[in-house]
Amino acid sequence: MVNGSSVRRLKTPLTKDDALSLKTGDVVLISGRIVTGRDRVHQFLFHERPDKREIPFDLEGGIIYHCGPIITPSLALPLKGGGVGGGKLIAAGPTTSMRVEMYEADVIKSYGIRGIIGKGGMGDKTLTALKEYGCVYLHTISGAAAYLADRIKGVAGGWKIEEFGEPEAMWLLDVEDFPAMVTMDAHGNSLHKEIERLSFERLKEMMA
Amino acid sequence: MLKLRDGIIELYKKVATSVPNDVEEALKNAYSRETSPLAKGSMEIILSNISLARTTSRPICQDTGFPVFFIKVPKGISHQLVKETVIEATRIATKKVPLRPNAVDIVTGKNTGDNTGDHFPLIYMDETEDQSLSVDLMLKGGGCENLGQTYKLPAELRVEGYSVMESNLPNAERNNTITVLAERDFDGVRKCVLDAVFKAQGKGCPPYTIGVAIGGAKDQVAFLSKRQLMRRITDNNPDNQIAELEQKILSDINTLGIGAAGMGGETTAIGVKIGTGHRHPASYFVDVSFSCWANRRGRLIW
Numbered sequence: 001m002v003n004g005s006s007v008r009r010l011k012t013p014l015t016k017d018d019a020l021s022l023k024t025g026d027v028v029l030i031s032g033r034i035v036t037g038r039d040r041v042h043q044f045l046f047h048e049r050p051d052k053r054e055i056p057f058d059l060e061g062g063i064i065y066h067c068g069p070i071i072t073p074s075l076a077l078p079l080k081g082g083g084v085g086g087g088k089l090i091a092a093g094p095t096t097s098m099r100v101e102m103y104e105a106d107v108i109k110s111y112g113i114r115g116i117i118g119k120g121g122m123g124d125k126t127l128t129a130l131k132e133y134g135c136v137y138l139h140t141i142s143g144a145a146a147y148l149a150d151r152i153k154g155v156a157g158g159w160k161i162e163e164f165g166e167p168e169a170m171w172l173l174d175v176e177d178f179p180a181m182v183t184m185d186a187h188g189n190s191l192h193k194e195i196e197r198l199s200f201e202r203l204k205e206m207m208a
Numbered sequence: 209m210l211k212l213r214d215g216i217i218e219l220y221k222k223v224a225t226s227v228p229n230d231v232e233e234a235l236k237n238a239y240s241r242e243t244s245p246l247a248k249g250s251m252e253i254i255l256s257n258i259s260l261a262r263t264t265s266r267p268i269c270q271d272t273g274f275p276v277f278f279i280k281v282p283k284g285i286s287h288q289l290v291k292e293t294v295i296e297a298t299r300i301a302t303k304k305v306p307l308r309p310n311a312v313d314i315v316t317g318k319n320t321g322d323n324t325g326d327h328f329p330l331i332y333m334d335e336t337e338d339q340s341l342s343v344d345l346m347l348k349g350g351g352c353e354n355l356g357q358t359y360k361l362p363a364e365l366r367v368e369g370y371s372v373m374e375s376n377l378p379n380a381e382r383n384n385t386i387t388v389l390a391e392r393d394f395d396g397v398r399k400c401v402l403d404a405v406f407k408a409q410g411k412g413c414p415p416y417t418i419g420v421a422i423g424g425a426k427d428q429v430a431f432l433s434k435r436q437l438m439r440r441i442t443d444n445n446p447d448n449q450i451a452e453l454e455q456k457i458l459s460d461i462n463t464l465g466i467g468a469a470g471m472g473g474e475t476t477a478i479g480v481k482i483g484t485g486h487r488h489p490a491s492y493f494v495d496v497s498f499s500c501w502a503n504r505r506g507r508l509i510w
Contacts, residue, residue: 040317070270070308090306091270096351096411119351120411120470141250142351142413142469143502145270147257165319167270167308183471195472196409199464200369200384203406206460207367207388207399 009177013061014114016134022182024189028138029177033156034063034117038095040168041160042103049110056159057172059111063138066097066118068167070145071155089152089173093145094119097137105129117180121192130186137184139191151178209293215508216297216343220275221305223345223506224267227258230441231417231478231503238415238468238475247473254468254501268502272307273347275329278438280336287333290341294331298323310350332431343508344438352412352500356433357404358426361392361492365403392492394453397422401457401480402464404496410470413500416477417441418461421495424487429495436481437499445482454480468501 010018012032022028035057037045044050052059069092097104097118104126107113114135116122119142130136140148157172164170183191227235235258239251261268275298281290299322301307311325312318323329336342359365369384388403390396401420408416419436421429445451458480467473478501487493 068270068308070267070272070306072306091267091308093270095271096354098411099354119413120409139469139471141253141257142410143269143349143500144253144257145268146261146264146266147253149266149270150260165309165312166321167310167319181471192410192470195466195470197369198472199406199409199466200367202464203367203369203402204386206402206463207386 012063013058014063015061016114019114019134019136019186022136022185023187024182024185024191026182028180028182030063030180031176031178032174034065034173034175034178035059036067036069036169036171036173037064038066038068038168039099040164041170042100042107044160044164045107045111046103052111056157057170059113061112061114063115063117064107064113065173066095066100066116067092068095069149069171071158071166071171089149089155091145092149092152092173093143094140096120097122101126108133108135121183121190127184127188127190127193130184131188134186136182136186138180139183140180148178151175209289212290212341212510213293213297213300215510216294216345217301217304219343219345219506219508220297220301220307221265223347223504224272224305224307225265226262227268227502227504228440228506231501232258234441234478235415235501238478242468242473242475244467244471244473246471247467247469247475250469250471267305267307268504269349269500270308271349271351272305272310273349273504274310274353275323276346276348276434277329277331278344278346278435279331279333280338280342281333282336282339282341285341290333291331294329295324298329341510343510345506345508346434346438347504348434349413349500349502352416352498355404355408355412355498357400357407357496358429359390359400359494359496361390361396361400361494363390363400364388365390365399367403367406394449397453397494398457398460400494401496402460404498405461405464405466405476408498409466412498413502414466414470414477415468415475415501417499417503418457418477418480419497419499420457420480420482421484421493422482422487423485423493424491425485426493428485429493432483432485433495433497436483437497437503438505439481441479450482450484454482
């Protein structure tokens with residue numbers, strides 16, 4: 001992805017040690033299963049706090065992908081908790097992570113999440129939670145939906161499709177060498193914050 | 209109208225699966241100029257995604273956007289009929305392209321599943337002296353739409369800088385809020401746009417195209433700033449003073465160092481396009497619209 005950075009291969013589920021061993025700037029290639037969740041999923045997990053057994057996917061050590069994919073719904077396989085499996089992925093890039101800032105810290109804590117994939121970075125509340133519970137924020141290329149869909153090998157399941165709508169459902173995806181970069185680590189570092197700090201210094205000069 | 213319907217379905221397909229040549233050229237130029245390795249790496253993936261989407265006929269982005277139509281109808285053709293044709297074409301295109309169903313009911317929270325609903329798609333229609341009907345379509349991503357801002361000048365802009373979570377920075381750097389006076393002049397407009405871009409950071413998929421409107425009514429400027437995103441990156445504003453302002457703001461934005469995908473770098477925006485409308489003496493609105501790098505737009509002449 002980028003010359004000069006170290007590349008780490010990650011296999012899900014992640015352990016706390018996996019999360020702690022990653023540093024901002026590390027490029028990762030993720031293989032295994034990741035689960036999508038955006039606005040509705042976060043609001044739901046935060047307010048309704050469903051028991052882990054009610055959710056058809058195991059979130060412990062999991063990675064949440066802020067993404068509302070385009071999926072052709074040829075869904076047939078029934079899963080526990082009313083989910084379904086199958087379907088073909090057409091396009092699946094990241095959505096803006098900052099919109100779930102108010103919920104994410106709580107979701108990380110309650111469901112044992114070890115990785116968040118998204119775009120644009122998140123705020124201090126999430127950065128604090130990453131450090132407190134051992135989790136990382138992984139930035140992937142915004143709008144590279146066809147490119148990223150090719151790293152997703154299949155749709156293992158879907159949940160809340162009817163209720164939340166296709167873009168906002170929880171989709172369990174099988175990924176292979178899915179590329180991302182650690183931009184917020186479990187040690188309080190954020191590359192997004194660093195860019196914001198530098199751009200603020202330049203803004204001050206131009207506003208003078 | 210059947211042929212028009214099929215033409216609009218094709219237009220949806222073209223706009224969802226490709227970016228216009230001028231946008232792709234601008235991105236390629238930005239890529240070759242870029243010196244930051246992170247930004248260059250991001251641009252490389254963006255460019256390969258563009259050609260991958262084109263060759264495999266897949267949407268460039270999973271967010272196939274809020275469809276916005278700007279239509280010019282010759283005299284004597286029913287606007288209502290054109291509107292019904294657009295809606296039917298939208299339903300078919302959602303399945304055929306496919307597009308992501310994006311229309312969500314405000315009351316029930318249900319997704320209609322076919323990209324149609326109240327004021328969805330958004331359709332602006334005008335009558336034209338021309339013999340042919342022209343349909344301009346923009347597929348407007350939600351992430352960049354959320355970054356839009358409206359200012360009422362004069363205004364004191366309060367810009368909050370980075371947060372200082374842990375005090376490991378020297379004291380001099382901890383003064384992180386500035387107040388900027390934006391007056392009713394072009395410099396005030398420039399300050400508003402910089403404020404909007406600073407607040408946007410990398411949240412809406414830079415390099416951005418920025419549409420700006422200056423005028424005297426809320427809806428007038430919201431419409432005009434979005435309309436600017438339909439202009440070619442390479443066009444020249446017919447008004448020299450506005451053209452100069454567009455260049456000045458673009459160069460200021462690109463000193464911010466937000467860069468492609470918000471990972472730093474030299475190109476935060478590939479274009480700034482400004483439109484104006486007459487204002488009321490009491491009002492001076494500045495509206496800023498953002499497009500992500502995938503500024504998806506196209507035209508059908510029928």
